[in-house]
Amino acid sequence: MARLSTRQVVFRIVLTISLVELVIMLLLPHLPQAWSNYPVPLIDTLLLALLTTPVIYLWVIQPFVLAHDRVLSEVNRLANTDPLTHLANRRFLFSRMELLIDQVGSNRIGGAVLLIDLDGFKQVNDQYGHHAGDAVLVEVAKRLRSEIRGEDLVGRLGGDEFMVLIHRLGADEGKALVAARGIADKLIERVAQPVLIDGTEIRVGASVGACLLGFGARLDAEMITRQADAAMYRIKEQGGKGAFLFSE
Incomplete structure (x- = not known):
């Protein structure tokens, strides 16, 4: 109209x-x-x-x-919204993360933040061009969105970095850790599947840094992101294509 x-x-x-x-x-x-x-x-x-x-x-x-x-x-x-992938953008992710922090604090039901960085993405841009790189990002975005629950949120922070906010992992820290790790492994496996672009199979991997919410001191969104980022780079240093939970 x-x-x-x-x-x-x-x-x-x-x-x-x-x-x-x-x-x-x-x-x-x-x-x-x-x-x-x-x-x-x-x-x-x-x-x-x-x-x-x-x-x-x-x-x-x-x-x-x-x-x-x-x-x-x-x-x-x-x-x-991120204009390329149509996922939540950084601004919306951080506002929703603050809500998630409040929820896990008041309801005592754990949550998690997963920070995902693609492995080998720079080589895709260098070898196939930015058009292919954008196509890979769009496909990865679709895969991540299809693998998470409706109550959770996936977004793109920028570049080849994505974030997943996970709700309702339960009040038991051990079980919440297992559940978060299971989600991370599932996303890693899904991202690793080849992407077909113009008849060419392109593969990237994913390194995931995770931070549990609701089982320690209350932190703000920036600090939680830094912790997840530190965990993610720990995986990068070990060769990538895996998940690591932040620990003091």
Whole structure:
């Protein structure tokens, strides 16, 4: 539905009032005798209000409001979405992480943050070009999104870095650790599957740094990200393609 311009809004209102007023003028001589006791301007005003209100609402106000809401929704989506992969962007991820921190703190049900960095992605760009690199990122994004639960969130921090926010891992730290590791292993396995681009199979791996939430001191989103990043680089130093849980 196209958004109405100011000129279109004014034109529709003026046209509605003019046409309704014309109809009223034609009807006035034929009104019931009982109406003759009331002043003509009063009758005209009442009929004009009764007849124009629904028309103006349906033809002017409703389309304008719907188009305005659609524009606001699109602006909000663009502000929170990575333009290439259509995943959550860094800004939205961090706002949702703060909510997750609050939830695990108040409900005492663990969560986790997984930081994922692609192994071998630079070589893809160098060998096949940035077009192929973008295609790999889009495919990896689809795979990550397809493997997580609906309550969890996956996003792209930038470059070849992704993040997954995991909810409801339970109140037992040991079981939460096993569950987070299982999710990380599943994502690593999924990312490692070849990507077919222009008839060529391209492979990348994934290094995952994990940080459990709800089982230690309360930290903010920046500190948790740094811890997950440190765990991820620990895996990178060991050759990549694995997962590591941050530990003091």
